[in-house]
Amino acid sequence: MKVNSRILITGGGSGIGRATARYFAKQGAGVYIVGRRREKLEETAKDYKNRITVIQADISDESGREHIAHVVDRPLQMLLHNAAILGPITDLTSIPEKEWQQVQNINVNGPLFLTQALADRLHHARIMHVSSGAAHYPIASWGAYCVSKAALFMMYRMFREEHSLPGALFASLRPGIVDTEMQAHIRSGDTARFPHLHRFHEFYKNGALTAPEEVARFIYWVFTATDDALFEAEEWDIRDERYSRKWRAATNESEV
Numbered sequence: 001m002k003v004n005s006r007i008l009i010t011g012g013g014s015g016i017g018r019a020t021a022r023y024f025a026k027q028g029a030g031v032y033i034v035g036r037r038r039e040k041l042e043e044t045a046k047d048y049k050n051r052i053t054v055i056q057a058d059i060s061d062e063s064g065r066e067h068i069a070h071v072v073d074r075p076l077q078m079l080l081h082n083a084a085i086l087g088p089i090t091d092l093t094s095i096p097e098k099e100w101q102q103v104q105n106i107n108v109n110g111p112l113f114l115t116q117a118l119a120d121r122l123h124h125a126r127i128m129h130v131s132s133g134a135a136h137y138p139i140a141s142w143g144a145y146c147v148s149k150a151a152l153f154m155m156y157r158m159f160r161e162e163h164s165l166p167g168a169l170f171a172s173l174r175p176g177i178v179d180t181e182m183q184a185h186i187r188s189g190d191t192a193r194f195p196h197l198h199r200f201h202e203f204y205k206n207g208a209l210t211a212p213e214e215v216a217r218f219i220y221w222v223f224t225a226t227d228d229a230l231f232e233a234e235e236w237d238i239r240d241e242r243y244s245r246k247w248r249a250a251t252n253e254s255e256v
């Protein structure tokens with residue numbers, strides 16, 4: 001399974017975004033990666049200098065999105081809205097307004113207005129939002145994140161409903177619990193504010209976290225091996241056993 005098309009991945013400097021960028025590059029795609037830390041992006045791009053283009057930009061900032069739109073001067077076939085932050089681990093009664101807004105600006109406004117900024121390069125593109133279980137059920141002390149992921153999930157459904165971007169298709173995908181910087185941030189919380197903290201330490205200790213490289217294979221398969229109806233039929237979940245044998249078999253010969 002090889003692709004010769006172009007994808008833009010936000011949050012390409014670490015975790016799921018990094019692994020996905022390298023996987024697509026290995027398969028022959030042209031990949032734009034976006035993030036705020038240049039050195040992390042450069043690390044992702046090493047070994048793939050001719051396929052991966054680094055764009056240092058903040059998606060929550062209008063000038064950052066304009067910069068991305070300036071660099072991406074050709075049509076994109078795929079867009080992965082992956083960048084997000086968890087934000088402060090605290091209850092809603094004490095969350096500072098500034099930090100609340102930062103989470104919504106990155107996790108919700110970023111994807112919406114980046115899709116707008118790139119709209120004329122996204123005709124007939126496949127656009128995927130990286131979702132989370134947190135979009136669908138509350139996790140005490142993750143209020144800003146849960147609300148932002150619920151909003152992002154509704155945004156995907158709205159885009160699907162409105163068909164306002166010619167020929168574009170929208171998907172949403174839950175990657176499971178993945179061994180990334182975000183999980184390290186979760187484990188750094190304190191039990192007084194975060195009642196479920198011990199569970200996340202246990203997941204880590206017991207090796208229950210999914211490797212980002214595995215999520216990359218799943219994302220690749222959903223983008224490149226599904227027909228249009230299946231791509232946007234319902235939210236994808238890496239734990240969905242109806243598809244796991246298919247995507248594992250289709251992608252297993254290529255490592256990141």
Ligand SMILES: NC(=O)c1ccc[n+]([C@@H]2O[C@H](COP(=O)([O-])OP(=O)(O)OC[C@H]3O[C@@H](n4cnc5c(N)ncnc54)[C@H](OP(=O)(O)O)[C@@H]3O)[C@@H](O)[C@H]2O)c1
Nearest residue numbers: 011014015016035036037058059083084132177178180182
């Ligand atoms: N890990 C999990 O268990 C898990 C579970 C469910 C869903 N997810 C979702 O998976 C996605 C990827 O997260 P991850 O786990 O791979 O964590 P991660 O390693 O922390 O990745 C997040 C990336 O987003 C980038 N980013 C954050 N704010 C940005 C901004 N304003 N502009 C541009 N880039 C920005 C970060 O780079 P810079 O800091 O350099 O900008 C970072 O590379 C997120 O949407 C997350 O919600 C993760």
